[in-house]
Amino acid sequence: MLGKTAGGLFWMFRFLERAENTARLVEAGFRIALTRSQDSSSEWESVVTTAGVCDHYRKKHNDFTAANVIDYLLRDKDNASSVYSVIKSARDNARLVRTALTVEVWTAVNDNWMTMQELLKRPIKETDLPRVLDVIRSQSALVRGALHGTMLRNDIYDFARIGTFIERADNVARIIDVKYYTLLPSTSFVGSSLDNVQWETILRSVSAHRAFRWLDEEDMTASSVARFLILDPRLPRSLVFSMKTTVENLNYLAEEYGERHACHDHADQMLKNLRERDIKSIFDEGLHEFITGFIHDNNALGLLIERDYKFYN
Amino acid sequence: MNTKPEHFDEMRVGDDAVRSPYDSYKRWFDEQPAGRFARKSKEAEAFFRRTGITFNVYGQVAAQERLIPFDLVPRIISGREWNKLSRGIEQRVRAINAFLHDIYNRQEILKAGRVPVDLIARNEAFLPQMMGFSPPGNIYTHIVGTDIVRTGEDDFFVLEDNARTPSGVSYMLENRETMLQMFPELFSRIKVQPVSDYPKNLRRSLAATAPQSCNGKPVIAVLTPGIYNSAYYEHSFLADQMGAELVEGHDLRVVDGHIAMRTTRGYKQIDVIYRRIDDEYLDPLTFNPKSMLGVPGIMDVYRAGNITIANAPGTGVADDKAIYSYMPDIVEFYTGEKAILKNVETHRCGEADSLKYVLDNLADLVVKEVHGSGGYGMLVGPAASKKELADFADKLRARPGNYIAQPTLSLSTVPIFVKKGLAPRHVDLRPYVLVSPEGINITPGGLTRVALTEGSLVVNSSQGGGTKDTWVLED
Numbered sequence: 138m139l140g141k142t143a144g145g146l147f148w149m150f151r152f153l154e155r156a157e158n159t160a161r162l163v164e165a166g167f168r169i170a171l172t173r174s175q176d177s178s179s180e181w182e183s184v185v186t187t188a189g190v191c192d193h194y195r196k197k198h199n200d201f202t203a204a205n206v207i208d209y210l211l212r213d214k215d216n217a218s219s220v221y222s223v224i225k226s227a228r229d230n231a232r233l234v235r236t237a238l239t240v241e242v243w244t245a246v247n248d249n250w251m252t253m254q255e256l257l258k259r260p261i262k263e264t265d266l267p268r269v270l271d272v273i274r275s276q277s278a279l280v281r282g283a284l285h286g287t288m289l290r291n292d293i294y295d296f297a298r299i300g301t302f303i304e305r306a307d308n309v310a311r312i313i314d315v316k317y318y319t320l321l322p323s324t325s326f327v328g329s330s331l332d333n334v335q336w337e338t339i340l341r342s343v344s345a346h347r348a349f350r351w352l353d354e355e356d357m358t359a360s361s362v363a364r365f366l367i368l369d370p371r372l373p374r375s376l377v378f379s380m381k382t383t384v385e386n387l388n389y390l391a392e393e394y395g396e397r398h399a400c401h402d403h404a405d406q407m408l409k410n411l412r413e414r415d416i417k418s419i420f421d422e423g424l425h426e427f428i429t430g431f432i433h434d435n436n437a438l439g440l441l442i443e444r445d446y447k448f449y450n
Numbered sequence: 451m452n453t454k455p456e457h458f459d460e461m462r463v464g465d466d467a468v469r470s471p472y473d474s475y476k477r478w479f480d481e482q483p484a485g486r487f488a489r490k491s492k493e494a495e496a497f498f499r500r501t502g503i504t505f506n507v508y509g510q511v512a513a514q515e516r517l518i519p520f521d522l523v524p525r526i527i528s529g530r531e532w533n534k535l536s537r538g539i540e541q542r543v544r545a546i547n548a549f550l551h552d553i554y555n556r557q558e559i560l561k562a563g564r565v566p567v568d569l570i571a572r573n574e575a576f577l578p579q580m581m582g583f584s585p586p587g588n589i590y591t592h593i594v595g596t597d598i599v600r601t602g603e604d605d606f607f608v609l610e611d612n613a614r615t616p617s618g619v620s621y622m623l624e625n626r627e628t629m630l631q632m633f634p635e636l637f638s639r640i641k642v643q644p645v646s647d648y649p650k651n652l653r654r655s656l657a658a659t660a661p662q663s664c665n666g667k668p669v670i671a672v673l674t675p676g677i678y679n680s681a682y683y684e685h686s687f688l689a690d691q692m693g694a695e696l697v698e699g700h701d702l703r704v705v706d707g708h709i710a711m712r713t714t715r716g717y718k719q720i721d722v723i724y725r726r727i728d729d730e731y732l733d734p735l736t737f738n739p740k741s742m743l744g745v746p747g748i749m750d751v752y753r754a755g756n757i758t759i760a761n762a763p764g765t766g767v768a769d770d771k772a773i774y775s776y777m778p779d780i781v782e783f784y785t786g787e788k789a790i791l792k793n794v795e796t797h798r799c800g801e802a803d804s805l806k807y808v809l810d811n812l813a814d815l816v817v818k819e820v821h822g823s824g825g826y827g828m829l830v831g832p833a834a835s836k837k838e839l840a841d842f843a844d845k846l847r848a849r850p851g852n853y854i855a856q857p858t859l860s861l862s863t864v865p866i867f868v869k870k871g872l873a874p875r876h877v878d879l880r881p882y883v884l885v886s887p888e889g890i891n892i893t894p895g896g897l898t899r900v901a902l903t904e905g906s907l908v909v910n911s912s913q914g915g916g917t918k919d920t921w922v923l924e925d
Binding site: 138139140141143229232233235236240243244247248251292390394396446447450 | 499500501502677682686689690695696697698700701711712713714715716
């Protein structure tokens with residue numbers, strides 16, 4: 138496979154994953170805004186921070202109103218991470234690697250882009266937001282379904298999956314990091330029931346609020362939520378699950394190509410770091426330090442993969 | 451429909467009779483319930499858009515990707531008509547290859563005075579770097595798209611040769627695919643010669659011209675300028691259908707005297723490049739030093755015989771419209787036969803007498819730039835305003851050698867589907883020709899381009915033209 142094609146697949150699926158996660162973030166923010174009587178601008182600010190676009194946002198807007206944030210995150214063409222922009226980027230990458238995609242996957246991505254153009258043409262009214270977010274999510278699901286249902290399990294699929302899970306790990310880690318003050322235990326807070334709505338947002342923004350209730354016998358506490366998001370191998374958006382999947386797909390590549398690279402060792406080490414930890418030791422180290430370290434390592438992994446598989450000249 | 455058409459109509463004879471190639475189709479059409487066609491037309495458009503069969507129009511930011519309108523009524527050619535056409539095309543394509551080999555080697559035709567030396571020497575598309583070099587199989591133009599127009603029952607003219615990088619073949623294939631999906635029953639009623647072998651034939655044809663140094667199965671790549679190019683869809687489509695890699699310049703480099711592509715497992719040699727970028731951008735070391743699209747050093751590898759480039763650099767000479775005016779001579783010179791297909795009468799404005807004639811009759815003529823293509827920079831006299839004519843006359847006087855002029859042909863019409871039913875519109879035809887050491891292969895039919903506006907003669911997709919499926923019947 139061309140290095141460029143591997144890179145195109147990797148980024149195509151990173152962008153698709155980002156679109157979905159941004160939609161979830163907006164949904165979680167919207168819910169808080171609805172359920173809380175007080176001013177919700179700090180919540181919207183944290184949504185923008187989590188999306189990693191706060192500096193640029195401040196250049197365009199002075200305040201964090203629902204309308205501005207929603208517009209910025211969903212449809213602003215100047216925001217390279219808005220849903221509109223990332224779906225366009227995903228589709229551009231899909232065109233670049235079109236010979237590597239099945240007709241079904243290509244059509245799903247192309248449909249997604251056509252749908253977004255129509256859906257995000259005009260500013261979104263609050264009453265319409267749930268429907269809009271729903272369409273964004275279901276379009277992502279259609280692409281994913283086409284990928285699983287029609288693509289050969291070969292290097293093409295591996296690069297698609299690696300892109301997905303590196304992006305997912307990054308997005309989820311950012312959510313934890315931005316909310317870490319909520320999770321941060323000044324010792325007296327550990328184990329105590331905090332502001333439930335805050336927990337809900339975190340869980341909702343990774344679509345895990347029901348899962349948490351179903352799976353977790355524990356109370357919703359700082360450490361139980363953090364443990365769930367970081368260390369639970371059953372949750373498909375936890376850091377450990379993402380890492381495990383990335384490592385698996387990297388191993389398939391190593392098998393197919395008969396060659397291991399620096400990225401393999403790096404990923405193995407990251408997975409090991411997660412598996413050997415328990416939540417207490419993470420809190421002891423400092424949640425923020427732990428997550429910052431993870432985001433850094435995850436970025437480094439992306440760069441190693443890019444180098445080892447010759448995405449660029 | 452009671453006035454006698456002034457153009458040859460390929461379906462109707464007089465007011466009610468139908469030409470025989472259209473017999474079965476017309477009968478089927480008349481059986482269709484009202485509304486079915488309008489519905490199918492929408493379906494077809496949605497199909498094209500979803501599949502992403504789009505083209506980009508330069509200079510139109512808002513509508514970056516557009517669909518070429520597709521008309522559901524096939525253009526139908528009988529097997530007998532096609533046989534004659536394809537013999538004519540084959541003869542012409544052979545002559546063009548012989549001509550290119552000659553002018554880059556012994557230049558017999560210039561020595562014989564049949565083509566003026568000036569036309570070659572001052573030709574921008576002529577590449578001195580190709581002198582004394584013979585590509586594998588002496589093939590310069592592996593893929594040709596000969597533009598043909600019809601003016602009467604037996605009157606076919608070649609309008610342009612397109613020996614450089616003809617585009618549009620993906621539309622020929624997708625149009626047929628769409629028709630098969632829309633009207634499967636039609637194809638069991640009427641036997642149409644298939645076009646779907648084109649990608650397979652293209653692959654075979656390219657593989658057969660692999661350099662001598664290639665042992666084993668040749669690795670083929672399609673070289674594209676990238677996703678923002680107007681024909682990118684076609685590049686990816688052909689690569690996909692052939693099972694070839696789709697590469698850009700930055701994927702390639704010279705490794706150990708060969709061209710190699712950067713893969714996830716290191717550099718891998720390739721043997722044949724089907725390039726869809728212009729000569730000028732091919733090699734920044736030899737041609738345009740600013741080119742980011744090409745591969746530095748590829749011309750050295752080419753001249754050393756370690757890569758095949760299709761079509762060969764320097765092929766564009768044959769597309770020059772001044773050279774075109776000599777094509778009947780060229781055919782005769784290399785094949786010893788009279789040209790089967792006619793040339794359109796062409797006035798070379800570089801010649802004083804012709805220039806005078808052209809200026810005197812501008813309102814009746816079509817004037818084209820000798821190096822132009824795609825309908826850009828041309829004047830259609832009968833459709834132009836007084837001011838446009840005057841402006842163009844100034845351009846002609848300033849650079850007469852840059853233009854040729856032709857009479858406005860009364861192009862044949864074929865029916866398209868409009869709200870009221872069928873209506874005649876002007877068309878041309880671009881059959882696709884593959885040349886390899888194994889022979890010449892012409893896909894039956896080709897791409898029919900149609901001017902969708904009533905009375906219009908401009909069929910270019912960049913100027914509002916559409917396309918149709920083209921049927922050659924199994925007679």
